[in-house]
Amino acid sequence: MNDKLGKALGLVHIDIGGADLDLKLQVGDSRNFRRIVMNDSYRKDKPLMFEKFEEFMIKVIKRDHPDMAEEDIKAYVEFNCVKLFEDMMVHLGITSEDDMKQAKKDTEKELKKLIEDG
Secondary structure: OOHHHHHHOOEEEEOOOOOOEEEEOOOOHHHHHHHHHHOHHHHHOHHHHHHHHHHHHHHHHHHHOOOOOHHHHHHHHHHOHHHHHHHHHHHOOOOOHHHHHHHHHHHHHHHHHHHHHO
16 A cells, blocks of 8 residues: 555554554544643653553554453553654654654753752
8 A cells, every 4th residue: 555545544554562463443532642741740840741641552462462361461551652642642643753852862961960969
């Protein structure tokens, strides 16, 4: 299938941490993801935001791969949460790859400053 058409239909290919998964996002998945990302209370509480994102990803992966053990899915999502989040942000058009790279650089600078300042 054409990559552009696949993206338009919600097809997501995940190749993170050795997993090679194809996911088909369904109607409502993009909206639910945006609710997590745009929710003001979640934005102020990053651990809560990532917890909600993990729940979302577990549901999507489980739905498309019912043969996979739930505990394995949970572990995969937990260990790869940040990369999955970044990829979904780009895939759903919330940000671009370039903007994501810049945000990572900015975060690294902030962390370095925090470490240097003690």
